[in-house]
Amino acid sequence: MKVGHCVLGFVMAALLFQGCAFSRGTVGDDVKAEIVAAIQKGTTTKTEVVNLLGAPDRLLQLNGRDVFHYYRYDAKAGSLLLILLNFTRLSVKSDDVFIIVNRDGIVEEIISSKRTDNLSFRFWPFGE
Amino acid sequence: MKNVGKRTISLLVAVMVSLPFMGCNVARVTLNTTLTPESVAFIVPGKTTLTDVVTRLGAPDTITDADSGIVATYRFLDMKYSRVNFGWLAKPWTPVDPDLIFSRTGLGVDEFQVFCSPNWVVVQQGFQRSVTRPPFHPYPF
Numbered sequence: 001m002k003v004g005h006c007v008l009g010f011v012m013a014a015l016l017f018q019g020c021a022f023s024r025g026t027v028g029d030d031v032k033a034e035i036v037a038a039i040q041k042g043t044t045t046k047t048e049v050v051n052l053l054g055a056p057d058r059l060l061q062l063n064g065r066d067v068f069h070y071y072r073y074d075a076k077a078g079s080l081l082l083i084l085l086n087f088t089r090l091s092v093k094s095d096d097v098f099i100i101v102n103r104d105g106i107v108e109e110i111i112s113s114k115r116t117d118n119l120s121f122r123f124w125p126f127g128e
Numbered sequence: 129m130k131n132v133g134k135r136t137i138s139l140l141v142a143v144m145v146s147l148p149f150m151g152c153n154v155a156r157v158t159l160n161t162t163l164t165p166e167s168v169a170f171i172v173p174g175k176t177t178l179t180d181v182v183t184r185l186g187a188p189d190t191i192t193d194a195d196s197g198i199v200a201t202y203r204f205l206d207m208k209y210s211r212v213n214f215g216w217l218a219k220p221w222t223p224v225d226p227d228l229i230f231s232r233t234g235l236g237v238d239e240f241q242v243f244c245s246p247n248w249v250v251v252q253q254g255f256q257r258s259v260t261r262p263p264f265h266p267y268p269f
Binding site for chain 2: 060061062069084085087090091092093094096109111115126
């Protein structure tokens, strides 16, 4: 009887989600907030930053200072394929961390944000 | 007889309503959150710092060097695509697979640039294109 319920539940779920497609793509490694929090302005050195986060994805020069840029992209796509009428929505967001190191090799500024936390699968393309 | 007539009218209305949606595809691609003049109105050149901007808008996509200081750039995209295939209307009556497709894509690419002095105070800000949001209708002409 339990097996019958399970099969019925599976069939119901399959019927409910038929015509739905979920896709996801990511670029780069997840930058953990606790690691970024461990980096302190005025004390952490360039070597310590590299030990904690690895080599940066991009290295820039900013008025004689080094900028280490770490990023990660996350893309989530939801499609509703109703044969005659199809809806698709792809949302892409990025997490970026910029660490600005002064001429003495000490961290001067940390700029970071994690936008991918509130990234969800969406199907409806209209509105916001 | 009256019921049959009512049913036929209901069916006809349902078909008429669903006809415009036949063979329709609607897609949207968004990259980061679209910024508007209202969402950046808090920035006061000469007073607001880059830290204040990052607190409200998040980290920029790029930070570059300029003669006068630093440029932080926020990039975003709101692409809308719609397509209708009127060939679907003829499918039930023809042995071939006819297509008459109207489609339209609006890219909606823009970026917001924040110019800062070497001590991280915002000097100037502005949108690159100030694009209006692209429409969702597939009419290409």
